[in-house]
Amino acid sequence: MSKPIYSFDANTGWLNGAIHIPSPNFNARPNNEVSLLVIHNISLPPGQFATGMIDALFTNQLPINAHPYFKQLEGLRVSAHFLIERSGEIKQFVSCNDRAWHAGKSSFQGRENCNDFSIGVELEGTDDLAYTDEQYKSLNNLKNILQKNFPLIKQERICGHSDIAPERKTDPGIAFDWLRIQ
Numbered sequence: 001m002s003k004p005i006y007s008f009d010a011n012t013g014w015l016n017g018a019i020h021i022p023s024p025n026f027n028a029r030p031n032n033e034v035s036l037l038v039i040h041n042i043s044l045p046p047g048q049f050a051t052g053m054i055d056a057l058f059t060n061q062l063p064i065n066a067h068p069y070f071k072q073l074e075g076l077r078v079s080a081h082f083l084i085e086r087s088g089e090i091k092q093f094v095s096c097n098d099r100a101w102h103a104g105k106s107s108f109q110g111r112e113n114c115n116d117f118s119i120g121v122e123l124e125g126t127d128d129l130a131y132t133d134e135q136y137k138s139l140n141n142l143k144n145i146l147q148k149n150f151p152l153i154k155q156e157r158i159c160g161h162s163d164i165a166p167e168r169k170t171d172p173g174i175a176f177d178w179l180r181i182q
């Protein structure tokens with residue numbers, strides 16, 4: 001993989017240099033505030049990588065009959081702004097200026113509906129398998145670009161899905177090394 005040079009377009013909210021796969025699963029933020037970065041993991045089917053099924057899920061094209069696990073995802077309308085694959089490749093599905101549907105019922109420091117004011121980043125992975133060096137490199141790269149463009153995303157406002165929905169969610173899991181996010 002040649003090294004992409006990323007640049008963020010503040011007007012459109014899209015990251016140049018990332019692969020753009022527009023998802024229909026978004027709507028307007030209730031205000032323009034972007035002040036939280038939420039880190040997730042996902043793999044489809046669970047524990048399998050580079051299947052193309054995450055792209056399919058976020059674009060409402062998941063072949064429900066292709067795997068037994070997919071049945072429970074039927075009709076689900078979800079998205080994240082970004083996906084970082086095991087290779088470190090960054091894909092973007094929703095403009096950062098829009099509200100993606102990644103957090104669900106959630107609250108951060110007493111404030112509910114984190115989708116309203118957050119950017120969601122999915123790491124391709126599972127809770128207990130080490131993420132790749134390439135993923136940490138891309139995540140730090142992306143994080144720094146986003147913090148430059150959305151200065152309200154302070155270091156202490158970078159959290160996991162499990163932090164904002166502790167009763168429902170465990171991602172990014174024990175495998176995620178928070179000390180590598182700098």
Ligand SMILES: [Zn+2]
Pocket residue numbers: 039040041102161169171
């Ligand atoms: Zn999640």
